[in-house]
Amino acid sequence: MSRYELQTIHPESEFLENAWYMVAQSAQISRELQPLTILGDNLVFYRDSNDKIVALEDACPHRKMPLSMGKLMGDVVQCGFHGLTFDACGKCINAHSTRYHWFQHYNTNTSDEAVRHKLNEGARGAFEEDRIILEAVDAGMNDKKRANLDLRLDIGSRKFRKKLNALIKAEKEEAIC
Numbered sequence: 001m002s003r004y005e006l007q008t009i010h011p012e013s014e015f016l017e018n019a020w021y022m023v024a025q026s027a028q029i030s031r032e033l034q035p036l037t038i039l040g041d042n043l044v045f046y047r048d049s050n051d052k053i054v055a056l057e058d059a060c061p062h063r064k065m066p067l068s069m070g071k072l073m074g075d076v077v078q079c080g081f082h083g084l085t086f087d088a089c090g091k092c093i094n095a096h097s098t099r100y101h102w103f104q105h106y107n108t109n110t111s112d113e114a115v116r117h118k119l120n121e122g123a124r125g126a127f128e129e130d131r132i133i134l135e136a137v138d139a140g141m142n143d144k145k146r147a148n149l150d151l152r153l154d155i156g157s158r159k160f161r162k163k164l165n166a167l168i169k170a171e172k173e174e175a176i177c
């Protein structure tokens with residue numbers, strides 16, 4: 001390990017949480033997004049255009065995608081999933097750059113084997129293409145330190161989940177009777 005390599009402070013080590021720690025040499029923080037885990041908190045560091053060092057929680061408040069996997073655009077960070085953009089204080093300054101859209105199929109003949117195969121392949125291909133992002137989001141949502149937020153774009157999937165849960169519940173109750 002190089003003398004200047006960024007260090008990770010592990011949560012199992014004994015440290016005061018409410019204290020200041022040196023995590024890097026000044027020269028190690030650049031215009032790149034650099035993830036660091038300190039006492040179990042995932043943080044992302046970068047240097048802004050005024051040479052000031054910025055540290056943010058490395059988790060988008062929407063679906064906990066690590067911001068370090070996003071893009072540094074000038075002095076702000078754009079989440080790599082739906083594109084929410086955060087300033088150096090962590091304030092969301094753009095919530096209208098959504099890059100992902102869900103779609104639903106209507107009037108699809110699911111009894112047609114060829115159609116089913118095509119739908120399946122299409123969905124699988126879409127998920128495979130985004131595997132790295134989806135796995136990062138899954139890990140973030142399963143290990144979140146703070147509650148996540150929903151956006152307007154989540155209304156459809158939340159309604160769908162609500163209906164699906166009701167159907168599952170009804171099916172289970174029917175099985176018991």
Ligand code: FES
Binds near residue numbers: 060065081083
């Ligand atoms: S997870 Fe960041 S915008 Fe959705």
